[in-house]
Amino acid sequence: MRKDPPALKPRKLPVQARSATTVEALHAATIQVLTQQGLARCTTTRIAARAGASVGSLYQYYPNRDALLAAVLARKLSGVSAAVDLACRAQQGQPIAQMAVALTRAFLAAKLHNPDESKALYAVAAQRGGAALIAQAQASMVVSIATMLASAADVHVANPAVTAEVALNTLVGSVRALLEGLMSPEVAATLETQLGALLTAYFQTHAVARAAASALARE
Amino acid sequence: MRKDPPALKPRKLPVQARSATTVEALHAATIQVLTQQGLARCTTTRIAARAGASVGSLYQYYPNRDALLAAVLARKLSGVSAAVDLACRAQQGQPIAQMAVALTRAFLAAKLHNPDESKALYAVAAQRGGAALIAQAQASMVVSIATMLASAADVHVANPAVTAEVALNTLVGSVRALLEGLMSPEVAATLETQLGALLTAYFQTHAVARAAASALARE
Amino acid sequence: MRKDPPALKPRKLPVQARSATTVEALHAATIQVLTQQGLARCTTTRIAARAGASVGSLYQYYPNRDALLAAVLARKLSGVSAAVDLACRAQQGQPIAQMAVALTRAFLAAKLHNPDESKALYAVAAQRGGAALIAQAQASMVVSIATMLASAADVHVANPAVTAEVALNTLVGSVRALLEGLMSPEVAATLETQLGALLTAYFQTHAVARAAASALARE
Amino acid sequence: MRKDPPALKPRKLPVQARSATTVEALHAATIQVLTQQGLARCTTTRIAARAGASVGSLYQYYPNRDALLAAVLARKLSGVSAAVDLACRAQQGQPIAQMAVALTRAFLAAKLHNPDESKALYAVAAQRGGAALIAQAQASMVVSIATMLASAADVHVANPAVTAEVALNTLVGSVRALLEGLMSPEVAATLETQLGALLTAYFQTHAVARAAASALARE
DNA sequence: CATGAATGAGTCTTCATTCAT
DNA sequence: GATGAATGAAGACTCATTCAT
Numbered sequence: 001m002r003k004d005p006p007a008l009k010p011r012k013l014p015v016q017a018r019s020a021t022t023v024e025a026l027h028a029a030t031i032q033v034l035t036q037q038g039l040a041r042c043t044t045t046r047i048a049a050r051a052g053a054s055v056g057s058l059y060q061y062y063p064n065r066d067a068l069l070a071a072v073l074a075r076k077l078s079g080v081s082a083a084v085d086l087a088c089r090a091q092q093g094q095p096i097a098q099m100a101v102a103l104t105r106a107f108l109a110a111k112l113h114n115p116d117e118s119k120a121l122y123a124v125a126a127q128r129g130g131a132a133l134i135a136q137a138q139a140s141m142v143v144s145i146a147t148m149l150a151s152a153a154d155v156h157v158a159n160p161a162v163t164a165e166v167a168l169n170t171l172v173g174s175v176r177a178l179l180e181g182l183m184s185p186e187v188a189a190t191l192e193t194q195l196g197a198l199l200t201a202y203f204q205t206h207a208v209a210r211a212a213a214s215a216l217a218r219e
Numbered sequence: 220m221r222k223d224p225p226a227l228k229p230r231k232l233p234v235q236a237r238s239a240t241t242v243e244a245l246h247a248a249t250i251q252v253l254t255q256q257g258l259a260r261c262t263t264t265r266i267a268a269r270a271g272a273s274v275g276s277l278y279q280y281y282p283n284r285d286a287l288l289a290a291v292l293a294r295k296l297s298g299v300s301a302a303v304d305l306a307c308r309a310q311q312g313q314p315i316a317q318m319a320v321a322l323t324r325a326f327l328a329a330k331l332h333n334p335d336e337s338k339a340l341y342a343v344a345a346q347r348g349g350a351a352l353i354a355q356a357q358a359s360m361v362v363s364i365a366t367m368l369a370s371a372a373d374v375h376v377a378n379p380a381v382t383a384e385v386a387l388n389t390l391v392g393s394v395r396a397l398l399e400g401l402m403s404p405e406v407a408a409t410l411e412t413q414l415g416a417l418l419t420a421y422f423q424t425h426a427v428a429r430a431a432a433s434a435l436a437r438e
Numbered sequence: 439m440r441k442d443p444p445a446l447k448p449r450k451l452p453v454q455a456r457s458a459t460t461v462e463a464l465h466a467a468t469i470q471v472l473t474q475q476g477l478a479r480c481t482t483t484r485i486a487a488r489a490g491a492s493v494g495s496l497y498q499y500y501p502n503r504d505a506l507l508a509a510v511l512a513r514k515l516s517g518v519s520a521a522v523d524l525a526c527r528a529q530q531g532q533p534i535a536q537m538a539v540a541l542t543r544a545f546l547a548a549k550l551h552n553p554d555e556s557k558a559l560y561a562v563a564a565q566r567g568g569a570a571l572i573a574q575a576q577a578s579m580v581v582s583i584a585t586m587l588a589s590a591a592d593v594h595v596a597n598p599a600v601t602a603e604v605a606l607n608t609l610v611g612s613v614r615a616l617l618e619g620l621m622s623p624e625v626a627a628t629l630e631t632q633l634g635a636l637l638t639a640y641f642q643t644h645a646v647a648r649a650a651a652s653a654l655a656r657e
Numbered sequence: 658m659r660k661d662p663p664a665l666k667p668r669k670l671p672v673q674a675r676s677a678t679t680v681e682a683l684h685a686a687t688i689q690v691l692t693q694q695g696l697a698r699c700t701t702t703r704i705a706a707r708a709g710a711s712v713g714s715l716y717q718y719y720p721n722r723d724a725l726l727a728a729v730l731a732r733k734l735s736g737v738s739a740a741v742d743l744a745c746r747a748q749q750g751q752p753i754a755q756m757a758v759a760l761t762r763a764f765l766a767a768k769l770h771n772p773d774e775s776k777a778l779y780a781v782a783a784q785r786g787g788a789a790l791i792a793q794a795q796a797s798m799v800v801s802i803a804t805m806l807a808s809a810a811d812v813h814v815a816n817p818a819v820t821a822e823v824a825l826n827t828l829v830g831s832v833r834a835l836l837e838g839l840m841s842p843e844v845a846a847t848l849e850t851q852l853g854a855l856l857t858a859y860f861q862t863h864a865v866a867r868a869a870a871s872a873l874a875r876e
Numbered sequence: 877c878a879t880g881a882a883t884g885a886g887t888c889t890t891c892a893t894t895c896a897t
Numbered sequence: 898g899a900t901g902a903a904t905g906a907a908g909a910c911t912c913a914t915t916c917a918t
Contacts, residue, residue: 173392201420611830639858711879
């Protein structure tokens, strides 16, 4: 008999205390192995060994290797999403230039806080199932950013969702280049400034000054 | 058993017609298998079979699987680099806004000409050895773009290399999002326009009008 | 990506000479391991080792363990079917009592020629896919037997197909009991005689004397 | 790790009500899992889960998985044996034709009452230890049948034990074919009749009319 | 007594690579 | 040069059994 469609969801919820410990250890171990050995060498055996557990335990909590990797990726993505969302909420009603800078800063901080981990997870994201998680995180961030943009004090952004998405892709592109070692030191050194300026310029392109907008509306 | 120092260079140059044919078939087969089955199932046996050759023949031309994959990736990257270079040369001395648009168009065209192939090759790029090839291609494109920017008719770009790199990362970020299915239809539909506008705005931020620059220089 | 419906068919036809050798060795080894260690311990590794080959070779010819087992079973069943068919053809037009004896003798000989092998294959037959092979062999034998019965010189068998099937099941039941060691020495010693008598009696129950039949028809 | 001398006896007798309940639930669960998932997927964990117990509890009552399976098989076999025995006792002193029919009916009823269960248990019977249980049940039934045959009103069966054994194997053969789906609808529809006739014919072959026997004895 | 987390040996299966033909 | 059979290390995953809680 064949297996059902291979779930990527965790297999069961830990009910005993030590379960939580094991799951946590597996998460940490996965990131370590991923970081130090790469995705190809990130085997269930190695993860379990690093976690001080047995393969059996790993499979008690995850139906397969991909599910574990997906869980680790999902957690990381949630963290980034949350950080971006937090920053966006804090900028509600501010001028658009400040928003651009704050968004850039928050995103870079979240992604670069643990660069090795972020880099290692790119490989995971490329796996089956990774795209969906990324998509979800991106969507969440687009909403946060769009909401923020719509509240800008000084300008009226014509199409916040589209603008937010393009902006996010831009940030992602640069961060990826940085993490993968493709970025020159000159750019890396001034990345935040560069991206802040870039986004500011971009946002203003797609925006109309509030005053003008109001005037238009009044006519 | 894996060897420790796995050369990534082709084993020999095809000097005979038959060789060239086989190599060509292997390249094409690799892309097909990669596209249709994914990197994990892109095995030497399958590639050879698809190419109508034997595994033995494959190893006649490439020392190992990674070398073949690297060669395929390298060729694709050269193509993109060349396309970008061509476009940049054609824009020498033009206004900066036109450069932004032309660059965007050329890059998108090169990457999206065969989207499945481009997407499949991301997985290859994530492999050991892929980063170096990407780095090389990026560097080449940065030079092309920077040279173009420096020749802009209307503005003087302060630091063309840095600006070029940031711009390239931006383009890469959006293309990647598109290829991986992370882009909303709205953005995808107007991608070229959006990116053209974004880059135009960005370039102008980092630039000083030629007249002003001359004036400044004259003082 | 998941695998296609798991074929039980051999993977490829041997084109080189040594292939045939390997396949033959695998067959023989399978039977040996099955006989000596039982189905549960009949692992691909053990089979390959016994065959003096590597696991890899095994999988070159069979897509999975079950396919190999199925092939071994199928070959055995063909042998039995063929033997029964041969015997039945030889009895065309003979008196029914002689048919019963000849059938019994042929079936017992085929099954008991290599009792360990026959016994070991019962476990295989119980596996997924085994039933189909058995069904096929049974069907073939039923046809052979029914054809024979229909040609009996002395009696007219009313429903040869049904009679043949019941007879075959009877033979199978006794042989199985014998092979699995469930048969008392007394019965085992006279098995052929007993079954011959049983089938003769049964056949005559379901038959009408040719003379009577002709008479009936003539009325 | 498997232990070398794996006792197949239940570890302890259920003396408390709760125990009896658990054991009962385990039995029922085993049959369900066996029926629905097959022997290979009939794991201790699954059985326990289905029984609403924990693996630990399972091992409280059975030293290992095989012992549980053996117990389930044994119970089923006892049931069949008992049914046959009951029927045989009821036929004491009856004419032999009636005995044949009654025996057939009883055996078929017992085996086909729950066909899925019967079929699933074949796999268990093929395991190590299963043969012994089968042998025991067969022996018991042979005694019952032989005793019955010896008491036939109309005929004197020469060797009741042998005749009984051959008859039982015949029944078993047909039932097995039916359960494993090897039987054609035509035969299945009239199975009881066919087997009744077959056995009647067979019994009479091995018998001498009582009158004749008495006459012979008197000479 | 019950629970269920942990264990890890043992399965099947794949695939890069070699080398005799 | 070409072929493709053989190799065997390595990976994912299962499951009977134990034992701390």
